[in-house]
Amino acid sequence: MNVSVFRRAHFNAAHRLHVPGWSEEQNRTFFGLCNLPNYHGHNYEVEVMVKGVVDPVSGYVMDMKVLKDLMDEEFIEPWDHRNLNLDTEEFKNLNPTAENIAVVIWNKLRKRIDMRFNLCIRLYETPRNYVEYDGQ
Amino acid sequence: MNVSVFRRAHFNAAHRLHVPGWSEEQNRTFFGLCNLPNYHGHNYEVEVMVKGVVDPVSGYVMDMKVLKDLMDEEFIEPWDHRNLNLDTEEFKNLNPTAENIAVVIWNKLRKRIDMRFNLCIRLYETPRNYVEYDGQ
Amino acid sequence: MNVSVFRRAHFNAAHRLHVPGWSEEQNRTFFGLCNLPNYHGHNYEVEVMVKGVVDPVSGYVMDMKVLKDLMDEEFIEPWDHRNLNLDTEEFKNLNPTAENIAVVIWNKLRKRIDMRFNLCIRLYETPRNYVEYDGQ
Amino acid sequence: MNVSVFRRAHFNAAHRLHVPGWSEEQNRTFFGLCNLPNYHGHNYEVEVMVKGVVDPVSGYVMDMKVLKDLMDEEFIEPWDHRNLNLDTEEFKNLNPTAENIAVVIWNKLRKRIDMRFNLCIRLYETPRNYVEYDGQ
């Protein structure tokens, strides 16, 4: 019996989309308003899925409190109320698109969660734009 | 042409997480506040997915009214405004974690829905914690 | 310049509606499923409104962190994952209807929030049923 | 690194479920209120998923602005504030069930989106009824 369990959290951050190797004009044309120099921001909502066998005694796949603490430690506390481009190591040299943010979160959690579990990240940049990454 | 159709419903219930074979202390440590003796409760939201071929005449996979009635009969009416631990047969000897509730719902509906359809259950315990089970 | 500021929080609790002075039949007829003896429960969502003058220096009406801490102290921590009828002093002799819960929250916060502010409580018992109380 | 990106949009339309080859009674029994002759309507919400490799330079799977424009052109502008049965070519001879609408949207977008991307459509007819189609 494999069940997926999901935990939702949020962080508020500033970011800007920009490729250093491109000209200003190329950046502005490609990323539009998301490239404006002084940053904008979002209320990011993150849903982490962990899929695995239900423990027959406890009835848990994984303790959601443990998962919540991992999420807080790995990206909620370090990124909340920060500027992703300026204040984080992860996006100093990586464009903080929703796609890249989801992949970075997946990589961080993958190291902390037992390999017998599948892992998938959904990241809402806005209620109308979101992405999903499961490591494949 | 395989299409998934989803129907959402809700029930309000009390429950408590507890493993009879564990000591009080073990239960309290493992389940935290969810183990408190006098029960707490949730507005459970359930989404049932049925996946199958679209009927070329009616344009339906399955009549949602039939699905709604099955859901009402199998778990909404028996569990709504009940205490899952005390008032139901299903959780008298099974810890009513979200995982187990989703599996029980899946097992109930699987018996009532034609095997040519795939079936998946998503259960929201809160807007921040939910689980999904598809029988595999 | 009077601005209203709102803070939202939640707690999960069990309850049962019951008037001790009424017969079992009267209770069952009047409160329906809400009167069932073994309790049911809800994910209660609470919105607290504080209305007052915007401080011209800070631009705040009231520090939302202070309000959040008051809410945690007064009713989130004491009631979360509890049985309102059995585990709280407030509802030992008061029927825990949504109306009464909102009034109790208002009374608790009114003692802690400066009288130069107006105060209003909105309590969602479910997404379809909610109440509001402003002390008048 | 395959990431799914999702874009949400909406349109408001009237429709009626009806199979021309069936008797009035058969239609009324099968489709219930959805068969009433003068149409009813919905705020349809559509989520389009495009899954593919993240471009290592831009950090995008696909420009969401391009996807938004395709959605506007293919079905939002032609269908918004229209009667699906009377005002569209697509549903003149096809029953506008949620299932069929999702399949039609998928077919329209599949022609416009590079085959290296997977495509999936989720269509909410109401917050309680929705369907999903991924072309398989």
Add this chain to the structure above:
Amino acid sequence: MNVSVFRRAHFNAAHRLHVPGWSEEQNRTFFGLCNLPNYHGHNYEVEVMVKGVVDPVSGYVMDMKVLKDLMDEEFIEPWDHRNLNLDTEEFKNLNPTAENIAVVIWNKLRKRIDMRFNLCIRLYETPRNYVEYDGQ
């Protein structure tokens, strides 16, 4: 102690905005897409507020079950899955704008709810457009 209690419900209907005394061009210019001749539709969400004294014995302002039944009888059942312009008496000679629909609901409920209660109607035409009427 005056508490407001709210009950939410929904109905799905078709409508068209049109003033018979105006020219086709005037209607089309003023109402835009909402004037298109073959109707469009919405998932209308209605919130009814009843404000009054909390009964000191029951802890209720008004039985929400009674309010729900009144709402079902007065406008949910008659309007659900109908065309407001063609299928209802109320909007045969009254333009079914959100404003007018809210006023009509208020008038219907005002006759059925004791005058010791205040009454307010909120009607969502879409999640982005809504109106409110309290009889004043």
Add this chain to the structure above:
Amino acid sequence: MNVSVFRRAHFNAAHRLHVPGWSEEQNRTFFGLCNLPNYHGHNYEVEVMVKGVVDPVSGYVMDMKVLKDLMDEEFIEPWDHRNLNLDTEEFKNLNPTAENIAVVIWNKLRKRIDMRFNLCIRLYETPRNYVEYDGQ
């Protein structure tokens, strides 16, 4: 017959809370993470209420398309994807708290909307924190 009509819109922006006349330590203590120097951001949701008499011919209080255009012109287009502290005139010398943003929006719209209408602004900084200002 006075009806309130509401229109919802959104913009994504970066900001930082900071009082120039205070020391760094005072700012950090008072505003917490909101004072961090490199900005953070939000998906701001704005609801504008306009209250007035329903026109007996059109059935409108005010054309929502006109209101939408005013909102776009006055604050959605100028602020969307901007840094409120650095990119706007309004918050160069005004701390961009939710309270102040709501007051600024109210002042902007008050000049553009006929005085026979009442005006109220609700601004969501997050789904858990919001403010309301009606000019009084």
